[in-house]
Amino acid sequence: MISGDGILVVATKNAGKVREFQHAFAPFGLTVKSMFDYPELPDVVEDGTTFAENALKKSRQIAEALGLPVLADDSGLCVDALDGRPGVYSARYAGEGATDKDNNLKLLDELERLKQGEDTGQPLLSTARFVCALSLYDPSTAAELTAEGAVEGWITSEPAGGGGFGYDPLFYLPDFEKTMAELTLDEKQSISHRGKALRLLTERLAGRPLGSEGQ
Numbered sequence: 558m559i560s561g562d563g564i565l566v567v568a569t570k571n572a573g574k575v576r577e578f579q580h581a582f583a584p585f586g587l588t589v590k591s592m593f594d595y596p597e598l599p600d601v602v603e604d605g606t607t608f609a610e611n612a613l614k615k616s617r618q619i620a621e622a623l624g625l626p627v628l629a630d631d632s633g634l635c636v637d638a639l640d641g642r643p644g645v646y647s648a649r650y651a652g653e654g655a656t657d658k659d660n661n662l663k664l665l666d667e668l669e670r671l672k673q674g675e676d677t678g679q680p681l682l683s684t685a686r687f688v689c690a691l692s693l694y695d696p697s698t699a700a701e702l703t704a705e706g707a708v709e710g711w712i713t714s715e716p717a718g719g720g721g722f723g724y725d726p727l728f729y730l731p732d733f734e735k736t737m738a739e740l741t742l743d744e745k746q747s748i749s750h751r752g753k754a755l756r757l758l759t760e761r762l763a764g765r766p767l768g769s770e771g772q
């Protein structure tokens with residue numbers, strides 16, 4: 558068990574992530590708490606150069622502050638036509654404090670600009686992938702468990718869907734003929750970067766329980 562009392566703390570201030578983690582952990586009888594439940598804790602500065610580095614920084618800082626095992630997620634969108642940007646800067650692509658809408662507008666603007674005004678009549682602008690790094694850190698042993706997942710898709714100039722969060726309305730999945738924002742929570746979890754990383758993490762957790770190093 559992760560914390561023994563049916564509570565799992567996730568070091569996030571993203572309501573969309575909280576919803577997805579709650580959905581994923583409900584079948585395990587775990588209630589998810591997030592940084593919305595601990596407003597007194599200071600923000601973690603995400604100055605790592607990789608998703609994994611930032612995820613560890615978030616899980617370790619919050620776990621040490623609370624004295625509990627903590628899960629953190631660092632994720633983002635890597636767009637091929639932009640050489641992998643915005644990547645680890647996805648949340649602040651349009652600047653510090655940017656909203657999802659600001660970031661989506663900036664992404665479409667940059668990709669349209671690359672076409673230099675040429676109208677191809679083609680809504681799919683570039684291949685892209687969502688990447689998610691998870692870190693579960695146990696402050697009592699300093700043990701860290703990690704997992705990464707990715708999902709491939711296309712950036713579309715025709716946003717669609719009211720589900721999900723972040724760049725989901727612009728992320729088109731050819732197999733579904735839908736954007737990520739048009740999927741249900743279950744569907745998104747079954748194919749998403751976060752869903753894949755979570756399944757890997759829970760497999761690794763089962764194989765090597767936290768708090769019992771060396772087994």
Ligand SMILES: O=c1nc[nH]c2c1ncn2[C@H]1C[C@H](O)[C@@H](COP(=O)(O)OP(=O)(O)OP(=O)(O)O)O1
Binds near residue numbers: 603649725
């Ligand atoms: O499933 C996703 N669907 C759409 N967009 C997504 C997804 N997963 C990450 N993203 C985007 C949102 C944000 O622009 C950035 C994450 O940044 P990231 O720093 O990991 O999260 P955050 O600052 O929103 O919350 P927090 O750090 O408190 O967990 O990538």
Ligand SMILES: [Mg+2]
Binds near residue numbers: 648
């Ligand atoms: Mg963040």
